[in-house]
């Protein structure tokens with residue numbers, strides 16, 4: 001059932017980063033003399049989402065170091081990434097469990113064991129040290145890139161300062177467990193620490209890697225870590241104005257038989273409240289209000305997973 005998109009991105013060889021420069025494998029930190037924020041750029045939370053790895057590899061090869069503050073590059077779930085196989089490109093999302101559902105203190109402090117938890121526990125202090133975190137992801141369908149800002153206004157404000165991607169999504173995350181972008185101080189309105197998750201496009205399209213690279217540069221410039229980014233090289237400034245979607249609810253799969261009414265790709269606007277968009281074990285899933293936007297419909301329709309998020313354009 002090879003219904004996935006063509007693979008336009010070559011998975012970069014990350015061997016040169018294996019030792020890192022901080023004692024943590026696949027983590028590189030560079031410090032400026034001038035004070036400034038600690039920015040952490042994170043790639044490969046999901047092993048099959050290549051755009052972040054390409055972007056960080058490009059920045060590292062471009063010798064990007066901060067003019068102010070500290071800049072850390074993280075290749076996150078390298079175990080999963082290593083198993084990437086272009087013939088089976090969805091298989092390498094994770095080894096044991098979704099690494100972006102383990103980011104709460106109880107889980108990290110707990111006794112449960114998995115490849116992903118082991119790595120998360122090693123990386124925890126890296127993320128704890130971040131003032132600004134950019135977590136680079138990609139999607140099953142990627143017509144329009146999204147920036148997931150969580151529920152905190154500081155993240156929306158940072159997304160606007162970066163200026164891309166064009167759609168900012170305010171959402172609560174997943175029933176299956178907290179994301180890194182919602183971990184600890186990042187989700188605390190009283191803390192200045194700010195995180196964004198960017199869905200740069202479809203997993204294997206070249207455009208996603210270009211957007212990931214541009215977003216890294218724009219973030220670094222926006223927070224003063226670097227001076228002007230190399231605009232010409234990455235087509236910066238060519239993106240449409242941003243819009244905000246407020247997600248009101250996530251539809252979580254509750255049965256072993258969840259089916260969408262039609263194969264949605266995301267950002268469809270369903271005009272009438274009460275329109276059936278899916279069946280979950282025979283139960284109709286309907287839109288709760290007029291002009292309901294479908295955000296990131298999933299093909300992973302297992303019980304407990306997020307099938308789709310529902311929201312509306314607010315700005």
Ligand SMILES: [Zn+2]
Nearest residue numbers: 046049137138
């Ligand atoms: Zn992801």
